[in-house]
């Protein structure tokens with residue numbers, strides 16, 4: 001019965017942003033016993049379907065941490081964990097669909113150095129523009145074509161050889177110059193910002209990025225500027241759980257699970 005009324009809350013609030021819900025204040029107030037049973041009913045089955053994701057363990061840890069914070073009424077920390085789950089879910093699909101070197105850039109902690117040196121994909125549109133400028137024939141992202149969204153450098157300015165491919169490896173590319181003006185010899189991978197990552201992952205898996213994108217921007221505003229560090233506990237948990245449910249459903253959709261197993 002209780003789950004029915006929570007499900008009604010989920011339906012009633014479907015498509016409404018987290019911030020609008022907080023502002024209206026008409027939130028479900030979950031009891032301690034409901035909190036545990038709803039978690040088992042709503043979260044656990046979805047998690048079981050996500051076990052193959054590269055960053056599954058990061059997702060699990062963020063859920064455990066988010067749950068603890070939500071129960072304590074620290075809504076900001078709870079939602080920060082949810083936001084990280086969006087990032088890790090999309091990154092899983094992106095790495096799987098493009099190049100494992102992105103995973104090495106994380107593990108070897110090269111990612112931030114590359115960002116600091118300007119190897120960045122700021123938006124999906126930017127990535128596609130770079131790719132299609134170099135090779136208008138490219139229709140899909142894969143381990144090779146993702147380099148086309150990277151940065152062109154000459155031999156002298158090659159900074160990250162491990163993350164680079166020779167331009168010759170492509171054949172038939174338009175000529176491109178390094179920042180020094182010389183003809184470029186290599187393409188080095190660029191690291192996507194999270195907003196770009198959401199769209200890139202959705203493009204790879206042929207999913208609609210809108211819901212993840214809008215949850216992500218709502219949660220970013222919970223973290224900054226609003227904070228909400230002292231939120232009523234039952235409501236904090238209910239809203240965190242609602243957002244988590246939406247995020248996990250979207251990641252499942254991205255992962256293609258819902259298409260196989262509705």
Ligand SMILES: [Zn+2]
Pocket residue numbers: 153154155156157178179180181182
């Ligand atoms: Zn150069």
